[in-house]
Amino acid sequence: MSKSFLDPDHPMFRRVWVRWVTTLAPLAWGAFELYLGNPFWAILFAAAGVYAGWALIVKGPGQG
Numbered sequence: 001m002s003k004s005f006l007d008p009d010h011p012m013f014r015r016v017w018v019r020w021v022t023t024l025a026p027l028a029w030g031a032f033e034l035y036l037g038n039p040f041w042a043i044l045f046a047a048a049g050v051y052a053g054w055a056l057i058v059k060g061p062g063q064g
Contacts, residue, residue, distance in 0.1 A: 019056040
């Protein structure tokens with residue numbers, strides 16, 4: 001049995017707005033880092049946001 005890094009079935013992610021905030025916060029921070037001229041941190045946070053969006057919104061809970 002493989003455990004996911006970000007488990008969409010965790011009770012914390014039961015509410016839709018929590019899944020969206022978990023996705024959008026790192027994306028916004030990545031944009032902010034890009035604005036400040038830090039491409040390394042921008043890519044890192046954008047990747048975290050994209051992964052969170054895929055795991056929590058696209059794949060979603062119950063898709064195991």
